[in-house]
Amino acid sequence: xxxxxxxxxxxxxxxxxxxxxxxxxxxxxxxxxxxxxxxxxxxxxxxxxxxxxxxxxxxxxxxxxxxxxxxxxxxxxxxxxxxxxxxxxxxxxxxxxxxxxxxxxxxxxxxxxxxxxxxxxxxxxxxxxxxxxxxxxxxxxxxxxxxxxxxxxxxxxxxxxxxxxxxxxxxxxxxxxxxxxxxxxxxxxxxxxxxxxxxxxxxxxxxxxxxxxxxxxxxxxxxxxxxxxxxxxxxxxxxxxxxxxxxxxxxxxxxxxxxxxxxxxxxxxxxxxxxxxxxxxxxxxxxxxxxxxxxxxxxxxxxxxxxxxxxxxxxxxxxxxxxxxxxxxxxxxxxxxxxxxxxxxxxxxxxxxxxxxxxxxxxxxxxxxxxxxxxxxxxxxxxxxxxxxxxxxxxxxxxxxxxxxxxxxxxxxxxxxxxxxxxxxxxxxxxxxxxxxxxxxxxxxxxxxxxxxxxxxxxxxxxxxxxxxxxxxxxxxxxxxxxxxxxxxxxxxxxxxxxxxxxxxxxxxxxxxxxxxxxxxxxxxxxxxxxxxxxxxxxxxxxxxxxxxxxxxxxxxxxxxxxxxxxxxxxxxxxxxxxxxxxxxxxxxxx
Amino acid sequence: xxxxxxxxxxxxxxxxxxxxxxxxxxxxxxxxxxxxxxxxxxxxxxxxxxxxxxxxxxxxxxxxxxxxxxxxxxxxxxxxxxxxxxxxxxxxxxxxxxxxxxxxxxxxxxxxxxxxxxxxxxxxxxxxxxxxxxxxxxx
Numbered sequence: 001x002x003x004x005x006x007x008x009x010x011x012x013x014x015x016x017x018x019x020x021x022x023x024x025x026x027x028x029x030x031x032x033x034x035x036x037x038x039x040x041x042x043x044x045x046x047x048x049x050x051x052x053x054x055x056x057x058x059x060x061x062x063x064x065x066x067x068x069x070x071x072x073x074x075x076x077x078x079x080x081x082x083x084x085x086x087x088x089x090x091x092x093x094x095x096x097x098x099x100x101x102x103x104x105x106x107x108x109x110x111x112x113x114x115x116x117x118x119x120x121x122x123x124x125x126x127x128x129x130x131x132x133x134x135x136x137x138x139x140x141x142x143x144x145x146x147x148x149x150x151x152x153x154x155x156x157x158x159x160x161x162x163x164x165x166x167x168x169x170x171x172x173x174x175x176x177x178x179x180x181x182x183x184x185x186x187x188x189x190x191x192x193x194x195x196x197x198x199x200x201x202x203x204x205x206x207x208x209x210x211x212x213x214x215x216x217x218x219x220x221x222x223x224x225x226x227x228x229x230x231x232x233x234x235x236x237x238x239x240x241x242x243x244x245x246x247x248x249x250x251x252x253x254x255x256x257x258x259x260x261x262x263x264x265x266x267x268x269x270x271x272x273x274x275x276x277x278x279x280x281x282x283x284x285x286x287x288x289x290x291x292x293x294x295x296x297x298x299x300x301x302x303x304x305x306x307x308x309x310x311x312x313x314x315x316x317x318x319x320x321x322x323x324x325x326x327x328x329x330x331x332x333x334x335x336x337x338x339x340x341x342x343x344x345x346x347x348x349x350x351x352x353x354x355x356x357x358x359x360x361x362x363x364x365x366x367x368x369x370x371x372x373x374x375x376x377x378x379x380x381x382x383x384x385x386x387x388x389x390x391x392x393x394x395x396x397x398x399x400x401x402x403x404x405x406x407x408x409x410x411x412x413x414x415x416x417x418x419x420x421x422x423x424x425x426x427x428x429x430x431x432x433x434x435x436x437x438x439x440x441x442x443x444x445x446x447x448x449x450x451x452x453x454x455x456x457x458x459x460x461x462x463x464x465x466x467x468x469x470x471x472x473x474x475x476x477x478x479x480x481x482x483x484x485x486x487x488x489x490x491x492x493x494x495x496x497x498x499x500x501x502x503x504x505x506x507x508x509x510x511x512x513x514x515x516x517x518x519x520x521x522x523x524x525x526x527x528x529x530x531x532x533x534x535x536x537x538x539x540x541x542x543x544x545x546x547x548x549x550x551x552x553x554x555x556x557x558x559x560x561x562x563x564x565x566x567x568x569x570x571x572x573x574x575x576x577x578x579x580x581x582x583x584x585x586x587x588x589x590x591x
Numbered sequence: 592x593x594x595x596x597x598x599x600x601x602x603x604x605x606x607x608x609x610x611x612x613x614x615x616x617x618x619x620x621x622x623x624x625x626x627x628x629x630x631x632x633x634x635x636x637x638x639x640x641x642x643x644x645x646x647x648x649x650x651x652x653x654x655x656x657x658x659x660x661x662x663x664x665x666x667x668x669x670x671x672x673x674x675x676x677x678x679x680x681x682x683x684x685x686x687x688x689x690x691x692x693x694x695x696x697x698x699x700x701x702x703x704x705x706x707x708x709x710x711x712x713x714x715x716x717x718x719x720x721x722x723x724x725x726x727x728x729x730x
Contacts, residue, residue: 066697074672074696081701082668089660089711207698211687222688240680240693250673257668277719280712284705291705298697589650 006415007146014184014419015161018177018426042278046285048178049269051185051423052431053084053286054293055131056138057489059185059424064399066301067308070231072242073301075253079493081287081294082253083260088283091261092270094508094588096279099271102435103264103500104443110507111515112581114448119522121443123499124264126526128436129472131265131492135429136477141397142421144330151331155477158422159470162429177430181423186292188420192404192413193296196303199407206299214306227302230309235350235358239302251554252490258560259493262500265428265435304399307406312392313346317375320344323405327398328378334366334393335377336384342375345391352388359385360393429473433466440465487553491533494556498525502563508589511582517571525563529556649722656718660711667703672696 058080066073098106104124108117139158140151147154190206197206201223202215213220214227227239237243244252260266270279311321317335324344327333335344349358361382369379394402401421404414441461499522506513506521533552536545543551550558671679676692683691686699 071676071693071696074693077697078668078672078700081704082664085664085704085707086661088708089657093715208687210698211689211694213688224689224693240690246673250669253669253673277716280715284708284712287705287708291701294701295698586646589653590646 003411003414006411007418010412010415010419011146011422014180014423017180018423019164021177021180042282043285044179045175045269045282047182047289048175049266049282049286050289050293051178051182051427052269053080053266053290053428054185054424055428055489056135056142056421056425058293058297059189060138060141060400060421061397061487061489063297063300063304063403064396066298067304067399068396069244070227070237070239070242070301070305072244072249073298074242075244075249075256076490077294077298079253079256080260081290083257083493084283084287084290086257086261087263087266088280088287090508091267091504092279092283093276095267095504096270096276097590098588102438102443103267103504104439105447106507107500107503107518108443108447110581110584111503111513111518112577113515113519116515116519116522117443118448119519120500120503121439121448123495123522123526124439124443125436125469126530127263127492127496127499128265128432128439129469129476130495131263131489132429132432132436132469132473133476134489134492135425135432136473137488138397139422139425139429140477141332141395142401142418142425145332145398145401146418148326148329152478155474158425158429159474159477162426162433163467163470178427181427182289184416184423185420185427186289188416188418188423189293189300190296192407192409192417193300193303195409195413196307196403196407197299200303200306206303207295210299210302223302227306230306231348232350234309234313234346234348235352236348237350239305245549248549248551248554251550251557253554255494255497255554255556255560256490257497258501259495259497259556262496262504263493264439264496264500265431268435268438269431300400300403304403304406307403308394308399309346311406312344314343316341316343317377318342321406323402327394327402331366331368332395332398334360334368334380336360336380336391336393337373337375337377338384338386338389338391340374345389347388347390349388351390352385357385358388358390360388360390361385365395366393433469436469437462437466490553494529494533494553494559495526497556498529498559498563501560502567506564506567508585511585512571512576513567514571514574514577516574517567517569520570521563521567524566525559528562529559532559645722649718652718652722653715656711656714660707663707664704667695667707668700672700 058076062073062076065076095103095106098109102124104117104120107120108114111117136155136159137151139162140155143149143154143157144151145154147157193206194204197203197208200214200216201208201210201212203212210223212223214223224240231237231239242249270282312324317337324333328335337343339345347358352358361380361384363382367381369381371379373379401414401417404417441458441464445461446458502525503518503522506518532547532555536552547555547558671692672695676696679692679695680690685691686694
């Protein structure tokens, strides 16, 4: 059977499953639409939340980032799982007790003001949109791979599918669909890793392979030492060292963690469980399910690096494996034969003249020209960088999908992986879309603009809003602000950290926090962070201008500290909140 | 009879809290519990202490556990995985063949997080039961 056939079978079956579930469980009332009627078991909710949580960024991009940057990629591993701890111990039980369906609801009531609610809605929309862009990009990459088309067309196909079942099912449909999606993702992620672990290290458990010996051909050597040697030989920094500065690493990890704890679409998940006890149990399940995949990601990254270099470096283009041409076809890999020897050379920054820049060509992404070069490769219009001997460019996002092909795994494994990628992107996109549409229909229309909205009209608004959001997401999915999915997604976390986290935390843990403080804090935090990100991604800011060497991914942490300072100072200078708000906080604190 | 039971429970908590402090109260509470069972408990402590006080104590115990949990959280991730990573890579034992700091950043921290949440759930659900604030199962 051909690869395409396998792909269609796996993806077709999984889709039929999701759509079947979504249809069967479709929402009948607004309560079901938003919080699945509130009666989901901790185990099922844990699984669904895990699927919601693990986005295309996790599934597709994270292992690729780990493969290309080694230790530096740990920021995503620690950031996203550690953030979940914060979320569980600092936010979820209290917000659950508060008993409202959305985060702007909490902010609006706790800070007794429509203005605060409005600021929260705007923040929620910004965060979710940024996040969903990353997902759309991920979906686009998978579909482009699947059908051998460009990413833009892939994004549009993916968006159509997301719209249908997120709009149709509401939270109830999504929850049960996500349970199915988690199962697909877990198998899709771990099975290839196991196969590759056996091939490279002789260990069945990939995590043991990572800390074990490399046994493929020749004497066993410690796996990570082998990887370090491969890296340093080619002019890269050691795999276990990475190249980010400590302060940048710290700030990015922190921004991801605190952002996680302020992400509206994950917080809302815990409103679907019936009481605080169950919420805590559900969170334990969620993190355990997440850990299955997060503990596998570093192994996939490390294995992929060994395979990539082993298969491509110093191989002549004509003998290169078939997958190389496939990825070239979809624009995910490119090669410029700088020295004209017909062989692919892959070198790091250490081999370049300046010792710092290992770029293959000028510009961020390859722009392909018509026609082929001497060896049959696709020609680029980008100017080659002659100061670096590196000839190979690849998008980090393809690593996970390329991995099983590099390792020569059976076709059905690759098909399973494709289905998993799609599940990851779809589940998160659907969850986000739901929060976005709720923010607009419930928080904005019902609570601010038109209080006499009926249930039916509210759902109609929600569906309209998700369509609008999706269109924006598609546009940004085709023209993403970050160079790879995980980076785009990291911006969303920075925005959440700098706006919601302090407002929620102070709302629960400080009785004296008033509306003036919270509003001033949120506005300062999000404007500062958004401004910094826009300046450095769209307005041509350069690395040397970074504040204390902190990249836009990590600036959310500084934005958050600013938010805290502004909130506290302003709240001390303005009237204290009324007594009923203090009583409300008291109630929230006790389950 | 139900009121009396509540009175007993409240006395017990009140004593534990006052003599031993909140954080350390868990182990020692077992010992004191034995003593208390023989005490004259006819005066319902709830009326004397009032509901607000019990809530304050619950909240303080809650906060102290949060500090312990978040301290561990910071130590395993930012501490081992970022701030002291090079030192740990050089000087501490290896996990299998992997340097310790690197392993903490990519595997150890995640494993610790899972254990931390399990501990948190146990502690907090225990705290809720102890202070009789756990929610009814129906809403």
